[in-house]
Amino acid sequence: MSDGSPTPIRERTRRLAQIELTTVAQDLFLEHGYEETTVDQIAAAAGMSKRTFFRYFPSKDDLVIGKYDLFGDRMADALDARPADEPVWESLRRVFDITLDYVQDSQARARNDAMDRIVQSTPQLTARYLEKLQRVQALLIGRVAARLGSSASASDPRPAAIVGAAFACMQAARASWLSSDQSEPFGEYLDRAMGALDVDVDSERRDALGGGQ
Template identity: 35%
Template structure:
């Protein structure tokens, strides 16, 4: 009789279960981190406290995140990937600025749902305020935004068949677009209504203003 041995590769169902468990642990760490950051401050929160809140080890925390900043900005990864996917799916003949605008506004509901699956929306909103008021986090977010602009520039260049090393238009457009998104976020952050609807409205208003601000006359028309 031949001896049977276990397969070197786990069954697909086992792999799926393992990945879901890892995702649940990562989400729990993000949720615990944001709850601690918003309640006692980013600087006063330790990695040990985050791990203890989820009943895992510090070593487990570092399997998912390189540091506290990474955990604090973890949802930015989700938002960026959803946006880039939406941009890649825009019609090939759509003008670049329109593609960017439609990608942002079109993916909004999907992003809001994805965020809600990890943390309550009101916690995400409070975390935004923590990031804006914490120099280390704000600096880390600005670095991430610069990296994201490079990726968007590459996508716009691909869509238009331009080489951003010799043609400045993709880089300039994406820089202007990124500035508008930043301005919209800051405007929302100073509004009394810190809701998802208010943030989306701010994005829409700022994006609709970009074209006229660049091409139109700023002189008031005298009746």
């Protein structure tokens, strides 16, 4: 939620059910293949009816792509939880901590990579993935704009540039870590990648608060 309020219990319960369904479905996709796995099989494996399944996801495609919505919501919640006076770039670095397990844990990475291959090999899923990726970044761009006091200015390019640069750093860190001997934690690669850009986007806000020199 953009105002930093706690997520309602009903919504948290819904998210947990979606995460469980996604995990069950991924196991079936990896075992039997995406096209061969039916909604009936997913619902049965999750211990629910097909009708209940559709309360959480409109289709099998939505279940696959839905993980990006869940990931985006987690990132937005993580940014909301950061101190309001923390530098924006530092806040984004801390938000990216939620990616550590996806990269460092070999089992989680194998599952994630397998699902990414399914998405990239299925045209309708690829198109929707690109839409969801834009949504994830948009969730953060709006919050960064609010942090900078530019939420009322749609013409301000800084929020989109900052978030885009942060994601580029994360991808660069991931690629470098995977090509290394992985003796160092992925978090250190993230630190170096984001540290390579000396981003100071909070100077105007500090000045407005009387913290400028």
